[in-house]
Amino acid sequence: xxxxxxxxxxxxxxxxxxxKPAREPLxxxxxxxxxxxxxxxxxxxxxxxxxxxxxxxxxxRSVMSPKPTEASLWSAYDDPALxxxxxxxxxxxxxxxxxxxxxxxxxxxxLVSRSLEHMAGVRRVSVNxxxxxxxxxxxxxxxxxxxxxxxxASLGYQPQIAAAENDAARGLNERRGLLKRLAVAGLGMMxxxxxxxxxxxxxxxxxxxxxxxxxxxxSMLVATPVMLYGGWPYxxxxxxxxAGRTIxxxxxxxxxxxxxxxxxxxxxxxxxxxxxxxxVTMFIFFLTVARYVEMVAxxxxxxxxxxxxxxxxxxxxRLSGGxxxxxxxxxxxxxxxxxxxxxxxxxxxxxxxxxLTQGSTEFDESMLTGESLPVARTLGDRVTGGTIxxxxxxxMRVTAAGRGxxxxxxxxxxxxxxxxxxxxxxxxxxxSSRFLARVLIGAVLxxxxxxxxxxxxAFDATLAVLVVACPCAFSLATLxxxxxxxxxxxxxxxxxxxxxxxEGLAKVTYVVFDKTGTxxxxxxxxxxxxxxxxxxxxxxxxxxxxxxxxxxxxxxRAFTDAEPNREGLQAREIQVVPGGGVSGIxxxxxxKIGTRAFAGSAPVVPAAPSEETDDAAIFLSSExxxxxxxxxxxxxxxxxxxxxxxxxxxxxxxEISSGDSAVAVxxxxxxxxxxxxxxRRSPAQKLERVRALASRGEFVAMVGDGVNDAPVLGxxxxxxxxxxxxxxxxxxxxxxxxxxxxxALPGAFxxxxxxxxxxxxxxxWAAGYNLTAMPLAAMGWVPPWAxxxxxxxxxIVVVLNSLRxxxxxxxxxxxxxxPLPPSFVPVMPxxxxxxxxxxxP
Amino acid sequence: MxxxxxxxxxxxxxxxxxxxxxxxxxxxxxxxxLDVPGWEILIDERSDAAPDAEPDESA
Numbered sequence: 017x018x019x020x021x022x023x024x025x026x027x028x029x030x031x032x033x034x035x036k037p038a039r040e041p042l043x044x045x046x047x048x049x050x051x052x053x054x055x056x057x058x059x060x061x062x063x064x065x066x067x068x069x070x071x072x073x074x075x076x077r078s079v080m081s082p083k084p085t086e087a088s089l090w091s092a093y094d095d096p097a098l099x100x101x102x103x104x105x106x107x108x109x110x111x112x113x114x115x116x117x118x119x120x121x122x123x124x125x126x127l128v129s130r131s132l133e134h135m136a137g138v139r140r141v142s143v144n145x146x147x148x149x150x151x152x153x154x155x156x157x158x159x160x161x162x163x164x165x166x167x168x169a170s171l172g173y174q175p176q177i178a179a180a181e182n183d184a185a186r187g188l189n190e191r192r193g194l195l196k197r198l199a200v201a202g203l204g205m206m207x208x209x210x211x212x213x214x215x216x217x218x219x220x221x222x223x224x225x226x227x228x229x230x231x232x233x234x235s236m237l238v239a240t241p242v243m244l245y246g247g248w249p250y251x252x253x254x255x256x257x258x259a260g261r262t263i264x265x266x267x268x269x270x271x272x273x274x275x276x277x278x279x280x281x282x283x284x285x286x287x288x289x290x291x292x293x294x295x296v297t298m299f300i301f302f303l304t305v306a307r308y309v310e311m312v313a314x315x316x317x318x319x320x321x322x323x324x325x326x327x328x329x330x331x332x333x334r335l336s337g338g339x340x341x342x343x344x345x346x347x348x349x350x351x352x353x354x355x356x357x358x359x360x361x362x363x364x365x366x367x368x369x370x371x372l373t374q375g376s377t378e379f380d381e382s383m384l385t386g387e388s389l390p391v392a393r394t395l396g397d398r399v400t401g402g403t404i405x406x407x408x409x410x411x412m413r414v415t416a417a418g419r420g421x422x423x424x425x426x427x428x429x430x431x432x433x434x435x436x437x438x439x440x441x442x443x444x445x446x447x448s449s450r451f452l453a454r455v456l457i458g459a460v461l462x463x464x465x466x467x468x469x470x471x472x473x474a475f476d477a478t479l480a481v482l483v484v485a486c487p488c489a490f491s492l493a494t495l496x497x498x499x500x501x502x503x504x505x506x507x508x509x510x511x512x513x514x515x516x517x518x519e520g521l522a523k524v525t526y527v528v529f530d531k532t533g534t535x536x537x538x539x540x541x542x543x544x545x546x547x548x549x550x551x552x553x554x555x556x557x558x559x560x561x562x563x564x565x566x567x568x569x570x571x572x573r574a575f576t577d578a579e580p581n582r583e584g585l586q587a588r589e590i591q592v593v594p595g596g597g598v599s600g601i602x603x604x605x606x607x608k609i610g611t612r613a614f615a616g617s618a619p620v621v622p623a624a625p626s627e628e629t630d631d632a633a634i635f636l637s638s639e640x641x642x643x644x645x646x647x648x649x650x651x652x653x654x655x656x657x658x659x660x661x662x663x664x665x666x667x668x669x670x671e672i673s674s675g676d677s678a679v680a681v682x683x684x685x686x687x688x689x690x691x692x693x694x695x696r697r698s699p700a701q702k703l704e705r706v707r708a709l710a711s712r713g714e715f716v717a718m719v720g721d722g723v724n725d726a727p728v729l730g731x732x733x734x735x736x737x738x739x740x741x742x743x744x745x746x747x748x749x750x751x752x753x754x755x756x757x758x759x760a761l762p763g764a765f766x767x768x769x770x771x772x773x774x775x776x777x778x779x780x781w782a783a784g785y786n787l788t789a790m791p792l793a794a795m796g797w798v799p800p801w802a803x804x805x806x807x808x809x810x811x812i813v814v815v816l817n818s819l820r821x822x823x824x825x826x827x828x829x830x831x832x833x834x835p836l837p838p839s840f841v842p843v844m845p846x847x848x849x850x851x852x853x854x855x856x857p
Numbered sequence: 858m859x860x861x862x863x864x865x866x867x868x869x870x871x872x873x874x875x876x877x878x879x880x881x882x883x884x885x886x887x888x889x890x891l892d893v894p895g896w897e898i899l900i901d902e903r904s905d906a907a908p909d910a911e912p913d914e915s916a
Contacts, residue, residue, distance in 0.1 A: 144889065144890050188889060191888070191889075192883050192884070192888070192889075195883050195888055196879070196880055196883055199876060199879045199880075199883075200876065203872055203875065203876060207868070207869075207872060227861070230861070230862065230865075234865055234869070237869075238869070238872075
């Protein structure tokens with residue numbers, strides 16, 4: 017009972033906002049204590065977890081649990097044809113791979129796997145938090161797939177059959193393969209290095225010939241598996257490049273490796289000359305490390321398209337047969353085709369794109385547009401898959417399902433964007449490919465010159481040129497610096513979602529903020545109440561609150577929060593009109609609250625000053641006329657003003673561009689000390705503004721949370737999203753501020769600027785090294801072992817220089833745990849916004 | 858010389874063993890998920906170990 021003031025024990029939502037007239041909290045007994053929960057769904061989840069003896073989950077979870085959905089009907093998945101399509105029948109029984117949404121911490125995955133293992137007929141469960149996937153093997157005769165899905169759903173997670181199982185398996189295989197190659201190259205390099213040091217010492221102090229031969233043979237034995245196994249990807253890459261008549265970095269790498277290795281084997285065999293096994297193994301090891309770093313970054317990005325794919329529900333209600341009177345049956349979402357008629361109940365997610373054929377309602381489109389308030393749609397309007405029906409059941413005719421939907425095209429766009437490498441690395445690649453072609457030509461010239469001048473030195477000089485010229489430091493120069501900067505930013509609470517983010521962030525001269533949800537916390541609160549009728553402020557508020565109890569609309573919450581003690585005022589016959597407002601009877605009188613058109617109709621409102629009569633105003637009226645107008649607003653975040661001051665201290669220009677009314681924007685702008693602001697901006701106008709700034713030569717950073725921001729984020733030079741933003745906003749953002757706080761922003765800019773400075777130093781160093789060493793090598797003054805050491809040292813200097821970034825990124829006083837496990841890092845830059853503008857609903 | 862000729866094959870054997878063990882670990886999925894297993898040891902398996910665990914397995 018002590019915690020009625022706190023949130024729900026299971027999902028953490030405020031207990032007051034459940035919107036039910038009955039005020040006594042729902043209680044459930046777990047571990048000998050009564051805890052309060054917000055809804056029957058959460059109570060069922062807690063009870064279920066308690067029955068299984070898994071209460072420890074609540075001790076170890078690091079985030080609040082997702083709210084369980086109304087018992088979805090999973091029986092559609094017992095259809096034999098569908099079952100065969102999405103599961104595999106093996107000797108161990110059936111197996112299926114599920115993507116489980118909402119499984120964000122280790123305790124979650126533990127809970128899921130333990131609850132499934134408790135079921136009879138389940139043979140094996142393996143859950144991976146990093147990929148959000150669960151593989152289940154079960155006895156198809158004992159337990160049905162729908163029951164498994166039902167159990168997961170009853171815990172509050174959203175299961176979904178994973179279609180892209182192959183991608184996950186491929187990623188896993190690549191990771192495992194590269195790890196093994198890394199181990200072979202690393203261990204092999206260490207061994208060969210030890211022998212090499214012994215041989216160098218022998219060169220100085222003298223060494224018996226047979227010991228030297230022995231060491232050479234051992235070095236060869238160790239270097240051979242490194243060469244064949246660790247070097248395999250580079251040989252294949254070089255072969256592919258040559259087959260495609262291009263030169264990639266793999267070509268000189270493979271050429272140098274083959275030359276150095278075969279010369280060493282030859283020299284070992286004839287007991288004379290130099291061996292370069294140390295150079296060969298070290299070279300392969302460094303290259304493999306670079307490749308591993310790149311792979312990790314690439315894999316993280318693929319997780320977003322999964323997340324977007326999960327926005328569709330698992331099942332849908334389809335009108336079976338022809339006639340309009342026919343019953344609705346539940347089908348899996350993959351079975352829907354264009355032309356089907358679907359029923360979308362209140363609170364359900366629209367399973368496909370289509371047109372409304374019956375009823376009118378409001379949709380929460382925040383998933384796609386970021387608009388936080390629901391949008392009214394009526395007969396004939398287009399609805400988009402992934403949006404949520406908030407007010408009334410409707411029927412829709414499907415125009416596109418599955419791969420044809422807007423959502424699917426966004427995912428496709430994302431996937432394509434993910435295959436792109438950072439601009440800055442691409443520039444490096446272009447440079448090195450031109451550079452490499454010249455190196456190869458140079459090596460041939462050097463070889464030709466020395467063959468004529470002094471044949472005995474030709475091989476050493478040519479090899480030295482190839483090894484010295486390896487653009488290893490070049491490729492590491494940006495890669496390692498960017499990776500270190502990413503790590504430093506993650507420590508501060510900023511996730512880097514796009515490979516180009518750091519480069520962009522450092523160039524920023526102008527920062528444009530959205531207001532709602534960015535500079536403010538996005539929670540609507542009641543700002544003003546202006547009574548114009550017979551009732552006073554307190555009475556008006558109480559009437560409003562009594563009416564709004566019946567509505568789930570976000571604005572309704574502002575009233576119920578502002579006026580919790582309603583002295584027993586009870587509204588009867590509450591009617592919610594989508595897009596209008598609420599009406600109800602209190603003490604025998606009918607009251608209306610809502611938009612001007614709905615509630616403010618009859619007599620024109622007099623008193624309100626002009627700038628305050630914007631359409632965010634809410635009207636309360638009785639049968640006699642308007643009683644009061646309300647204005648709702650959101651409060652600035654506590655850290656906003658300090659953050660703006662810090663950014664200005666770094667020489668950045670600040671501007672607020674908001675879709676909200678002028679009054680609200682001015683209030684926040686004054687609070688934060690921002691002089692430039694504009695109100696009532698549509699997404700298109702915001703985008704225009706950003707483009708205008710860009711054409712003026714400013715490099716613009718856009719900070720938004722998703723309220724109409726997705727297209728603007730896509731159009732800005734660098735885009736930053738709040739972690740609470742819509743999925744699409746997150747997807748189109750280059751950086752994501754986790755922890756839903758702005759405090760990390762100024763630090764992020766300075767880390768990025770330091771990172772570009774480090775990259776410039778690295779490139780300068782690599783270029784300087786290559787330019788000085790190359791002529792020396794061509795002159796034959798550099799023995800290959802020195803070339804190999806020089807090459808490695810130049811790479812190591814670059815790596816160490818870059819690692820300074822991580823150390824300097826001291827975490828700010830972040831209370832509690834680290835932001836997020838790295839496995840949670842989503843995204844890459846989709847620029848998906850463009851697609852949003854086309855299907856204007 | 859004689860000592861080296863013995864010690865080097867021994868190190869080779871040890872390195873070979875290390876590699877084999879690492880390959881085994883990678884292949885059996887030890888490196889697939891680096892987050893969850895660290896948590897699992899903190900959570901008591903009371904429902905399996907204790908005899909007074911809940912009787913019903915209703916699901």
